[in-house]
Amino acid sequence: MDRRRLFLGHVKSLLPTNPLAPKGPHRRHPKMLPDGARERLLETVNAARDRLVVTWLADGGLRIGELCGLHLVDLHLRENAACGECRAPHLNVCHRPGNPNRAEAKTKHRWQIERGTVTGGLIKRVSPAMVHTYFEYVTTEYLGGAGYGMLLVQLYGADTGRPWVPVGARRMLGRAGKRAGLGPVKPHAFRHSFTSAVLDAADGNLLIARDAGGWASAAMVDEVYDLEAEWTEGAIQRITTENTTLKQRVRQLTTDNRTLDERLKAARSNLRFQDRRMADLEAQITNPSQGVQ
Template sequence: MARKLLLGQMRVQEIHHRDGRLSYTIVQPGGPLHQPADRYLVQYEGRGTDRTYAYLLVDHLRWLEMEGLSIETVRFEDLERYMGAVGAKVSIPFGSPWRIGKRPYGNSALSGAAACLKGFYIHQAGLGCNRALGQQLDLRRMPTKADRSRAFLGHVASTMPTNPLAPRRTRRRHPKMLPDGARGYLLEVVNSVRDHMVVDWLSDGGFRVGELCGLHLSDLHLRANAGCGECRWPHVHVCHRDGLNNRARAKTKHPWALEDGVIRGGLIKRVSPAMIHSYFEYMTGEYPRDAAHGMLLVQQHRPGRGLPWAAEGARKMVARAGIRAALGRIRPHMFRHSFANSVLDASNGNLVVTRDAGGWASVEVVDEIYAHVDINDPVFDAALRTAWGEA
């Protein structure tokens, strides 16, 4: 019993900096820093993966403790066993799956864990700890034809890093999209103008829910030829901010600035007429006049009425609406998949237009397509209007 309590006390600690930044580290039972983990995680501060790596790493460190291992004694075979345990969906020969009571890692999380562990143990080896394991993980491979095509690597590199812990790559050919007609059904059952606006913005904007809940009113340039001069159509600037009261934040960190009272930079996303219409209905009908935080989405029920709305609240609202509309479990990210599919169809398979319409920052997409579409381009405009049903 005491052993379980000890395992549960190693945890991720959020650190609030005076300048508003957030960083993450791992603390041991009693409060001291886990120094090897802290020295590793500090490299990723401000890079968007610090929080994810912290939680992936703390899972691994708890497992080491349960197995009676340490970062000095763990072997490559142990890491293979760990990767099998965190991804196990059923009991395995060594007993129950790791993370009892929690969902096993999916393929994407396993890939993230593999990258995190490889980096962690190579970093330790560089400091003189468990060098044998570091050598086993620090492998290279010949670049493939796709590698050479995407970055002309034949002229600049002869080998590339590989990860022996990574799971076999599987591409989901049919991502979980919305059922046919879901938008109309959801709009019939939502309970407020705010929720109506959320469905419209998720549908036509392809937002991640963290991006949507992190928007400020100053980020919205909903008139043509806005003062930022970066897009002549109505648009929004998705800006990564740390330390928001609702803990929402954009996934990608595009540089942005507030200059002369005008937001510039960030991830620029076009908005549809339906999005603008539902926004003005919300602002004139439900938005609290005394809200001083300046954020777009607010809670509507006490005790937090008028405070910024958290992403979890948006997820639950969409899920409840899906159940009322007899659509089953609906998640906000389904809107993003459906948006991508609509833009891809409307642009005749133009991956560059689709990437920039939704603001994808996937490594695969960025590496495979060395181009950037002009947000004012007629092809881009036509694809969005077709996806919005206005062509």
């Protein structure tokens, strides 16, 4: 239950998070990855770094700027990490506008480093596949980041070891998509697929999708994925009936409230009269010579 969505709590004590949420698979977003794209891409790419990119975009729902902007200290890939913010393996996505590769997270949650441990930022859980590709990458290809401490680095050419720029990751995915017969693959397509999968698993719960994907609001998720388009006629009729009942109840409560308010005003007037009468009686007792007025 989502208590932030409770409407007229004095009328109903419980309300489903989204009573109109359609059951079963949701409508595909037009910019989602084709079916089986992840597997075909993993078979096509050659470097462990590139397999990490595909896996982390698919399983983490990361934006490409968030992924390329990760530092090694942002990774808490074991249970009960020192940050104490999440028991499961996770990432702390931090907004760093000064990254040398100009990659930065879109979200700007507050974060800090305490005794070498990052806390705060946007916390995103990681899958076992993400952990596996990370260790494959750092044990076979990672070149130390040339002292920058960033996760993704250039593997070839004059800039070997320097932080990998987002445009490099985009181009890698585009080339891999063409070789796999998928056409140009864009990083954000992974995010659409991820969010749609979360909505399917959560029965359309917008808050879960918002938190899992790091969206600004549940309303934005609803707008982007157009869940209203999937509402059935029965669901619409049900919510219309519930809405009519609630409106009637609101009108009744408004009338009751007005009646109670009038009674309260009358009671306060009577109380003021009684207070004045008591004051007069006290004055007569104190000075009997005045007599009854």
